[in-house]
Amino acid sequence: AFAAARANLDVSRAGIAQAQSSRGAASGELAANQALVSGSTIETDPMVLSAKAKLEAAKLDLDRAIIRAPIDGIVARRQVQVGQRVAQGSPIMTIVPLSKAYVEANFKERQLRRVKAGQPATLTADIYGGDVEYHGRVVGFSGGTGSAFALIPAQNATGNWIKVVQRVPVRIELDPKELAAHPLRVGLSMEAEVDVSGN
The missing domain is CATH 1.20.5 (Single alpha-helices involved in coiled-coils or other helix-helix interfaces)
Structure with a gap:
C-alpha cells in the first residue's frame, strides 16, 4: 500500500x-x-x-x-450589350426624360395667325383613345416650316407653281402631374387645340 x-x-x-x-x-x-x-x-x-x-x-x-444617368427617364435605345467593354466617352444608351415630355404640334400656317407663346393648350393622345385630356401651354415656334428642314426639301424647278400649305412646328409643354398619371412615349400621335380667345 x-x-x-x-x-x-x-x-x-x-x-x-x-x-x-x-x-x-x-x-x-x-x-x-x-x-x-x-x-x-x-x-x-x-x-x-x-x-x-x-x-x-x-x-x-x-x-x-455602376453607371448613373444624369436624368430620370426610360432607356429608349441601348448601343451596348452586357459584358461588352466600353471606351470612355462613348454613348451606351439613349434615355428619354418622360417627366419633361413636350408635344411638337404641326399647325398649318393659316392656323397660327393668333397663336402666341404662353397660350393654354388642350391635347388628347391616341394611345388613350381620347379619354385622357392633357393641359399645356405654347412655349415656342420652330424657326421654319417642316419642309424647310426636311432631309430632301421639295424642289419646284419644273415650273409647276401649285401652292402647298406649309406646317410650322409649335412646341407645347405638358403638365408634369398629368404626365406622371398618364405617361406618354416619344413619337405618339396627339390632337392639340390652342385657346386663342385671350387675343
Whole structure:
C-alpha cells in the first residue's frame, strides 16, 4: 500500500510539473501577443487598417461599376450589350426624360395667325383613345416650316407653281402631374387645340 501511495504521489508531482510547464508556455505566448499589440488600439492596429483600406478600395470599385444617368427617364435605345467593354466617352444608351415630355404640334400656317407663346393648350393622345385630356401651354415656334428642314426639301424647278400649305412646328409643354398619371412615349400621335380667345 505504501508503494502504491508513493507511485500516486510521483504521478501527481509529474502532473504538477507538466501543468507548470504549460503555464510557462502560455505566459510566454501571452507576453508575445501583448508585445504585438502594445501601444496600439483597434483603430491603429495595422491589420485593421489594412482591412479598412481593402474595404474602401472595394467600395470604390463598386461605385465605378455602376453607371448613373444624369436624368430620370426610360432607356429608349441601348448601343451596348452586357459584358461588352466600353471606351470612355462613348454613348451606351439613349434615355428619354418622360417627366419633361413636350408635344411638337404641326399647325398649318393659316392656323397660327393668333397663336402666341404662353397660350393654354388642350391635347388628347391616341394611345388613350381620347379619354385622357392633357393641359399645356405654347412655349415656342420652330424657326421654319417642316419642309424647310426636311432631309430632301421639295424642289419646284419644273415650273409647276401649285401652292402647298406649309406646317410650322409649335412646341407645347405638358403638365408634369398629368404626365406622371398618364405617361406618354416619344413619337405618339396627339390632337392639340390652342385657346386663342385671350387675343
